[in-house]
Amino acid sequence: MTTNWPAMSIAEAHALLTAPGMPLEMETVVIRGRPTRTWKNAPPTLRDVFIAGRAHDDKIFLVHEDERVSFEAFARATLRLAAQLQADGVVKGDRVAVVMRNLPEWPVAFFAATLCGAIVTPLNAWWTGAELEYGLSDSGTKVLLVDAERLARLTEHLPNCPSLERIYVTRTGDDFGPEGGNPLIQRLDSVIGAPDSWGGLPAGGLPDVAIEPEDDATIFYTSGTTGKPKGALGTHRNIVSNIMASASSAARSYLRRGETPPEPDPGAPQKGTLISVPFFHATGCHAILSPSLFAGAKLVMMRKWDVPRAMELIERERITGAGGVPTIAWQIIEHPDRAKYDLSSLESVSYGGAPSAPELVRQIKANWPKALPGNGWGMTETSATFTHHQAEDYENRPESCGPAVAVCDLRVTDPDGKVLPPNSVGEIWGFGPNVVKGYWNKPEASAATFVDGWVRTGDIGRIDDEGFLFIMDRAKDMLIRGGENIYCVEVEAALYEHPAVMDAAIVARPHHSLGEEPAAVVTLKTGATADAEELRAFVAARLAAFKVPVEVRFWDGPLPRNANGKILKTELKALFATAA
Incomplete structure (x- = not known):
């Protein structure tokens, strides 16, 4: 660790990184009547993310088992499916649900619906049939893109989803036929084929749909650990805000240690992430999928978490980033066969969603000297990343989940909403361009949670004098x-x-x-x-x-x-x- 740590404060680093003319420049725009700091150079919408991703051409984007899909092949399948959805009558504002485990078809379904201007509604693939029925009916889903396993759970519930007009199912057996002769159901591969054939699809054009940053983009349901899940209605700007968040954190680490952040190197080896979190969650979709597509990074999927298989993939694919929850990092570090695999490509081991032992930070550094440990905090209502913690800052404050990203504001309040001074314990509130509009069709819940653009998180914590957030507990679990x-x-x-x-x-x-x-x-x-x-x-x-x-x-x-x-x-x- 550098002896003059830190070379500058968090505020100074953010001011330098976001100054006019810098890649991470900020600007203030009015969103729903409130002046809000945003990333000036972020792609305006998910449509722009898709266009940027296609420019990576023949690089491999998606790896699943023996399937390897390039950025161009992904783009062709996405455009083919988007054209089919438009032919099915999907128009701007319609809800299109994606209910699959992590498969190459998942991002194709997500971006195809996005390009049509639909509000994409990813549902939890772990839910029961009754829970999936709730998500489909609550959102008023018009078209469902589903894998065969989830369709089997849903079959008896489909009559209770009157808004459904079309179902596309993937990963079926050769003998699959529409359940009970249901005319709504069609095989997805009849539209786009199998992933290995996507590169041979015609190079279709983009749908002629105007999409703006404040347009509705997604409904992600809260985890529902208590009561019925609520659908968080996110905009395109909410989601693309994640793309600059991790880049900002990495650059901040250089400045804090007194170094100049390196210029992007187009000739550097491709980055790759072993994705062990689901796409149907805001972290997997907003903080991993969209930034990877934009930056040309590879995503390697696993059917289920398996430590030896994970280490094999890290070695084979030269994975640079891994993580998810702390347990995953521990399991790799402590596996008796770890030394049999070359894991030297790892540059970051990041996780969130759960507290972790300070010892884990030290173990990551000891086992992977060039890998930066990382941590962060966010929620469905903040479209994933709100704070981010990395490198020496994380090593020095392992109990913290980091400061807010530069475009976001944090505060801690008493039960009456009064803002408390630093190091006071209270409820955490957040404001920024990534805070969702509200809950789908739930005005009372929206009014209780979203106050003048701020989200009341329900988390209890404190913010120190430099802005580092320390989560103490969930309010309801204290x-x-x-x-x-x-x-x-x-x-x-x-x-x-x-x-x-x-x-x-x-x-x-x-x-x-x-x-x-x-x-x-x-x-x-x-x-x-x-x-x-x-x-x-x-x-x-x-x-x-x-x-x-x-x-x-x-x-x-x-x-x-x-x-x-x-x-x-x-x-x-x-x-x-x-x-x-």
């Missing part, structure tokens, strides 16, 4: 034990310091007089041992007695998480629901 507030993240961080702990969550255990007490669910590292009393004593040596878990239970494998990487504490709370 424990109150006999009147004492317990921030779960603080107790989890203490557990993470134990050398045997890989994954940890603190949840509420009911108590007849105190209301609730902290209980822990822990996954141990492979080959490590620790018992409940040892872990309780370990926390007791670091935190006040009222914060020490009254019970510790052990979980086999990574803790359950939603698509955002956040631990499903409602599921873990059920372990303790019958406590006295």
